[in-house]
Amino acid sequence: MSGGATLIQLRDKVAAPREFYEQAAAALHVARDHNAKLIINDRVDIALALNADGVHLGQSDIPVDAARRLLGPGAVIGFSTHSISQAKLAARMPVDYIAFGPIFGTSTKENPDPVVGLQSLPTVRATIGDLPLVAIGGITPANGIDVLNAGADALAMISELMGDPAAIREKMRKMMSLVAGL
Numbered sequence: 001m002s003g004g005a006t007l008i009q010l011r012d013k014v015a016a017p018r019e020f021y022e023q024a025a026a027a028l029h030v031a032r033d034h035n036a037k038l039i040i041n042d043r044v045d046i047a048l049a050l051n052a053d054g055v056h057l058g059q060s061d062i063p064v065d066a067a068r069r070l071l072g073p074g075a076v077i078g079f080s081t082h083s084i085s086q087a088k089l090a091a092r093m094p095v096d097y098i099a100f101g102p103i104f105g106t107s108t109k110e111n112p113d114p115v116v117g118l119q120s121l122p123t124v125r126a127t128i129g130d131l132p133l134v135a136i137g138g139i140t141p142a143n144g145i146d147v148l149n150a151g152a153d154a155l156a157m158i159s160e161l162m163g164d165p166a167a168i169r170e171k172m173r174k175m176m177s178l179v180a181g182l
């Protein structure tokens with residue numbers, strides 16, 4: 001956040017619900033202190049309980065419509081897609097952004113969907129109209145500009161940042177200055 005990230009997704013697939021709730025409460029304090037938005041992965045109940053900025057949902061989570069009914073019109077709802085047809089369907093849902101990936105190989109997900117590749121981004125871009133497109137999966141400073149040039153509006157990164165927690169701020173700043181040069 002002090003590195004310039006504007007939207008943080010809290011993601012923990014292994015924590016017990018209580019632990020995830022407590023992590024989310026702590027993360028929300030930090031986000032608020034830095035004027036960043038914090039959205040919660042998968043757990044609409046936790047987002048609602050903590051008045052977080054929203055949720056990120058995957059293909060197997062509760063439907064976007066249901067999450068929107070629970071969270072209201074002001075919440076940020078992001079939705080993961082892994083193919084052009086999923087992105088096309090997502091564009092008709094009440095989402096604030098569509099995530100698309102994995103663009104490149106990733107070792108962060110246990111069972112990642114097949115790599116969609118940089119070459120699929122222009123088609124997704126054209127398919128989803130004006131909705132913000134967030135690229136995910138194997139994004140680094142070395143390929144991020146290509147990803148943005150191919151049609152993404154934003155980049156999501158996990159291993160590139162989390163590999164060395166002490167260097168997150170520096171890596172984010174480097175990434176933000178690369179993007180600012182576009």
Ligand code: 3NM
Pocket residue numbers: 080081082099100101102103105106107108109112113136137138139156157158159160
């Ligand atoms: N979702 P990294 S790929 C959480 O394809 C996630 O929707 C993906 O991590 C998708 O930046 C992915 O370490 C992992 O590759 C992204």
